[in-house]
Amino acid sequence: MADIPDIVPETEEKPVVHPIVIEGLRNQFGPNIVHEDLKLTVERGKVLGVVGGSGTGKTVLLNSILGLQKPSAGAIHLFGQDITRLSEKKMRAMQSRFGVLFQSGALFSALSVVENICVPLTEYARLKPAMAREIGLMKMALVGLPLDAADKRPSELSGGMIKRTALARALVLDPELLFLDEPTAGLDPIGAAAFDTLIRELSDSLNLTVFMITHDLDSLYAICDEVAVLADRQVVETAPPKVLEQSEHPWIHEYFHGPRGRVSKGE
């Protein structure tokens, strides 16, 4: 009797699709090359801090990922799709999968808190106003805003409440990916620490991936799984803050051990 070959069931392992994979990115303005062959991968559910000296291209990198700045070369994959090649329609669909909190908060002064939060709902989803308001109120609770602030104007809010309103708006479409540009800038240390805690809790409970540009060393230690350092036109290192402390790269060493670094403060 002929041997019956063992049938080994094929285990089909699905390839991991990361929220962000950047390869060979170049951004150039005339003779000014800001990024050259930049690579970066962000895994699902992780909080990534992005740091770098002034002019190293943190904002240009963010704008490239958001599709606001067309790179000179390279690929930017969001959830497996190279956004540098997407049609306008597909890019719009992609944009509904991420939320953005700009540094200033960028609220509409003529709209109330809850109306500001609901702006993306009217842009991307056709919802009856009453239902949109319900969702807006739920997001207010999620970010720790008192519900009696719903009908206030941005001019009546504290800095921390403006940030929370902008965060609620960034989360209103239940994104998988959240971009934060200097989220704690302008907040007092207690407000900044509370905002850090909120971001970490949201990331953990919603499995939200976070890409955060910051200058705030306390935020890095408090909430980042990893920190990507921009220098020399590239991401020169990506590692947890405690590991980066040991780096011999001159800028990274100065950042952690210089006069304002935590290591030199003995923390």
Ligand SMILES: Nc1ncnc2c1ncn2[C@@H]1O[C@H](COP(=O)(O)OP(=O)(O)OP(=O)(O)O)[C@@H](O)[C@H]1O
């Ligand atoms: N639209 C543009 N046209 C020409 N040059 C630009 C443009 N946008 C940015 N740059 C240049 O790109 C470089 C990086 O700027 P970017 O604002 O990204 O730096 P950054 O790391 O965010 O700095 P900072 O921490 O000071 O905000 C700078 O030299 C800037 O002049």
